[in-house]
Amino acid sequence: MDASAPPIRRKTRARRTKRRFVLALALVLFPSVVVIGCGEGDAPTAFDNITRLPTREEFVEIEIGTFVVPVPMVLESATERFEPDNLMEVEIDLFVVVDPHEVRQVKKLTKRNEGRIRDRVISVCRNTTRDDLLEAQMATLKAHLLDAVQPLLGGPAVRRIGLRRVIIDEL
Incomplete structure (x- = not known):
């Protein structure tokens, strides 16, 4: 034992x-x-x-507007300057994705800052390079637009920015 x-x-x-x-x-x-x-x-x-956190289905999309922006492009040439025949037109339908409890505030700020938003969207489109504008997923353009517009719409209330329709025409 x-x-x-x-x-x-x-x-x-x-x-x-x-x-x-x-x-x-x-x-x-x-x-x-x-x-x-x-x-x-x-x-x-x-x-x-x-x-x-809200689920993906609970987020709300808010339309910001349609923007038509003529964009002068600098050619990669010896002169490095704008040529009159190098002009593009970018047309986008912009929306933001927000938390459900922030919808009222973001809509109010959208109406209040409509002119500023338009100015910032135009500025971002004109300062974006040709390659970034022609990017397939437009991730760079979206990131720049989010950085420019988010402070006007309540900061962290805006989760994402989206482009519903994008048309790029060379003029």
């Missing part, structure tokens, strides 16, 4: 060691798990913040 006792103790020690290792690993990988329930109120975790 004495010969069988040490293996049982070894198994118990091995289990304790394994449990301690798993607990230590959990503390390293998930430190927020240990502090749950240690404070007066439960602090929101990253997962709580993610679950509170």
Whole structure:
């Protein structure tokens, strides 16, 4: 009987060691798990913040307008200057994607800043390079437009900017 006792103790020690290792690993990988329930109120975790975000279907699209912008393009030539025969016209329908609870504010700011938005869209289109305007997904143009328009529409309330219709004609 004495010969069988040490293996049982070894198994118990091995289990304790394994449990301690798993607990230590959990503390390293998930430190927020240990502090749950240690404070007066439960602090929101990253997962709580993610679950509170609206789903893709809950976001609302708000039309900003249709913009027709003549864009003079600089040719890659020896003169590096605008040539009268190098003109493009960009026509876009612009919309923004917002959280559902921000719709009223963004619509109000859209009406209030209509002229400024138009000026910024024209400025962005004219300062965008020819290659970026002819890009398939227009990611660069969208990024520049978002940076220009977002502050006028409530900042972080605007999640994304989209181009519903894009027509680029060389004149």
